[in-house]
Amino acid sequence: MKVSEAISWATEKLSDAKVSEPKTDAEWLLAHVLNLPRTNLKLDSDRSLTAEEQNAYERLVSERAKRFPLAYILGEQPFLGLVLKVDKRAMIPRPETEQLVEKVIKRLKGLGRKNLMLADIGTGSGAIALSLANQFPDATAFGVDISKEAIDLAEENAQRLGLTKRSVFLHGDLTEPLESIFPPETFDAIIANLPYVSESEWEQLEPEIRLHEPDIAFLGGSDGLSVIKKFVQRPFHRLLSPKSFIALEVGANQAEKVQNLLQQRGWQEVTIEKDLCGIQRFVFAKR
Ligand SMILES: C[S@@+](CC[C@H](N)C(=O)[O-])C[C@H]1O[C@@H](n2cnc3c(N)ncnc32)[C@H](O)[C@@H]1O
Numbered sequence: 001m002k003v004s005e006a007i008s009w010a011t012e013k014l015s016d017a018k019v020s021e022p023k024t025d026a027e028w029l030l031a032h033v034l035n036l037p038r039t040n041l042k043l044d045s046d047r048s049l050t051a052e053e054q055n056a057y058e059r060l061v062s063e064r065a066k067r068f069p070l071a072y073i074l075g076e077q078p079f080l081g082l083v084l085k086v087d088k089r090a091m092i093p094r095p096e097t098e099q100l101v102e103k104v105i106k107r108l109k110g111l112g113r114k115n116l117m118l119a120d121i122g123t124g125s126g127a128i129a130l131s132l133a134n135q136f137p138d139a140t141a142f143g144v145d146i147s148k149e150a151i152d153l154a155e156e157n158a159q160r161l162g163l164t165k166r167s168v169f170l171h172g173d174l175t176e177p178l179e180s181i182f183p184p185e186t187f188d189a190i191i192a193n194l195p196y197v198s199e200s201e202w203e204q205l206e207p208e209i210r211l212h213e214p215d216i217a218f219l220g221g222s223d224g225l226s227v228i229k230k231f232v233q234r235p236f237h238r239l240l241s242p243k244s245f246i247a248l249e250v251g252a253n254q255a256e257k258v259q260n261l262l263q264q265r266g267w268q269e270v271t272i273e274k275d276l277c278g279i280q281r282f283v284f285a286k287r
Contacts, residue, residue, distance in 0.1 A: 001054055004045040006030055010061045017065035020206075025070050029060045032074050067207035080131040084157050089149035091217035093127035096275050097193050100249045100282055101131050103273060104191055107245060107284070113188055114138055119239075121174055121192040121231065122146075124217060126154030126167065128191050133166045143169045144177055147216055174227075175236035185241040194231055196251040198224035224251050225258070232261045240287045248283045255280035 001009070010026035019025055031038040033056045034049075049057065060073055071077040071092045077084050079093045080101055086092050108116060116139035120129035123143030133141040145151050151169045158167045170177040175190070197218040202210065209218065220226050228250065240246070246267070250258050255272045262270045267285035275281035 001049050002045065003030065003034075003041055003047050003049065006049055006054070006057060007041070010057070013061055013065055017067065019064060019067070025064055026061070028070060028074065029064060030057055033057045033060065067211060069208040069212055072212065077125075079127045080134075082131055082134055082161060084125050084127055084130070085153065085160060086125055087153065088212065088214070089153040090124040090145075090147070091213050093125055096281055097127060097249060098131075099275050100191070100193065100247060101128055103282060103284075104128075104132065104189060104247050105135055107247075108132075108136065108189060111188060111243065116140070116188045117186050118142070119144070119175070119178055119187050119190045121190060122194040122217075122227075123154050123169060124150050124193075126157045126169065128193065129154070129167055129169075130157055130161055130163055132191075133163045134161065139166060141167045142178060143167065144172055144174070145169070146171075146173055147214065150214075150217075174231050175234050175239070178239060179234070179236055182239055184238040187239050188241060188244045189247065190236065190240065190245075191247045192228075192231055193249040194227045195220040196224045196228060196249070196254060198222060198251075201251075220251075225254060228254070228258060229261065232258070232265055237266070237287050243286065245284055245286050249281060250283055252279045252281075255283055258283045 007026045007030060011023045014022035014025055027038050027041055031041055033053055063073055069092060071086050077086045077092050080098050116136050118132050118139055118141045120143040123129050123145045126143050129141035129143035133139055143154050148171050151171045154169045158164045195218050197220055199222055202219060259270045259272055262285045270285040272280045273282040
């Protein structure tokens, strides 16, 4: 089988399985098997696959046809210029969260401080903590997750990216591990992308998410807000220094509710920002 034939075969198989971008995924998987950049496949379209390559490709295409997520098969996901290891232990980081981090970076630059102390609550693969530690060479980032498996993955990512000296991952509930370690006014920013999917929305999600990504990363009870409400109730206000801020990613139609919750708890300058699709996605507040 030639490269071009292999891609056509896989595209049809993935299309039958209702994968949303069958040709792109067919190309990514073949590039992975051949250890080539995806853009080089066109140049090699007449090259024949060895029997071993063909077997490996058929195996990966059949996993993808079972709606196993592409990023888990490739084992990697780009995130703000970093390449993160991803697997079933944690949610695959999403583009909206890259937008959150970009907004956080802008605000942190505005603070004009050195040796930033940052926290990422619900760190998953470590995406937020590690991309911030990567962006600010004198910063230290703390990531917390209730999933021990996610913490293990985040630590592996820190190792791979050479960020172990400036990132610390703690297993625990929301800000609890930080509250018990740090004195008041330690942090410059606390960022949280917590679960925000409601039970009814969960039923509508693609099989890639429902069947393969950890549900603890998504499910936020009947209204999607149960974990975010718990976060807002925690007494971590004192951990932030003056003018420091919190930044949250929330679901569509949740931003104003979260804004109200934060205002009721005494947070100041609670503002909402939209994502690139125009959805009210991010909530910022100062202590
Ligand atoms: C939406 S995912 C975000 C993962 C990562 N921050 C990202 O943006 O890719 C939410 C994360 O919160 C974690 N989580 C859920 N409940 C939590 C809790 N009570 N305390 C700490 N982490 C929690 C989940 O395990 C999951 O890793």
